[in-house]
Amino acid sequence: xxxxxxxxxxxxxxxxxxxxxxxxxxxxxxxxxxxxxxxxxxxxxxxxxxxxxxxxxxxxxxxxxxxxxxxxxxxxxxxxxxxxxxxxxxxxxxxxxxxxxxxxxxxxxxxxxxxxxxxxxxxxxxx
Numbered sequence: 366x367x368x369x370x371x372x373x374x375x376x377x378x379x380x381x382x383x384x385x386x387x388x389x390x391x392x393x394x395x396x397x398x399x400x401x402x403x404x405x406x407x408x409x410x411x412x413x414x415x416x417x418x419x420x421x422x423x424x425x426x427x428x429x430x431x432x433x434x435x436x437x438x439x440x441x442x443x444x445x446x447x448x449x450x451x452x453x454x455x456x457x458x459x460x461x462x463x464x465x466x467x468x469x470x471x472x473x474x475x476x477x478x479x480x481x482x483x484x485x486x487x488x489x490x491x492x
Contacts, residue, residue: 391418399423399437406436414445414466422455423483426476433476435483440469457484468492 386406389397393413398421400407411418420437427433439450439462450462457477462470469491474483 395419396421399435401425401427401433401435405434406438408438408440410440410442411447411450412443414443414447416447417449417451418447419451420453420456422453426481427478429478431476431478434486435474435476436471437474438469438471439463441466455482457482459485459488463490463492465492 386408387400387403388408388410390410390412391397394416395413396419397407397409401423402425409418409420423435441447441464443466445466447464449464452458452462456474458472462472471489472485473487475486476482477484
């Protein structure tokens with residue numbers, strides 16, 4: 366087994382093996398704002414049926430000249446359909462996120478420095 370000890374240097378992050386991922390559960394009509402300081406992949410789990418879950422614009426914004434990716438996994442684990450994943454205007458998606466119970470939709474977004482928005486570049490849906 367591998368043990369990690371000590372303090373990580375400022376600005377250092379291990380990427381690519383789910384150490385850069387964090388999970389949140391959102392209940393009845395709740396919301397979540399992705400926190401990019403916690404990692405570039407967030408898994409958001411809906412836990413209440415018949416409600417909309419609101420996703421805020423991720424913070425902090427990337428520097429105007431940076432290349433940034435963000436991956437969001439939307440998991441409906443409510444035991445029934447939810448009404449919507451309501452996305453902030455900062456997200457430009459190719460289609461709505463599935464609201465069907467047990468569906469998992471993962472969207473990878475790229476930050477567009479010209480518009481200041483997050484644009485979908487890939488999507489995977491598990492049913």
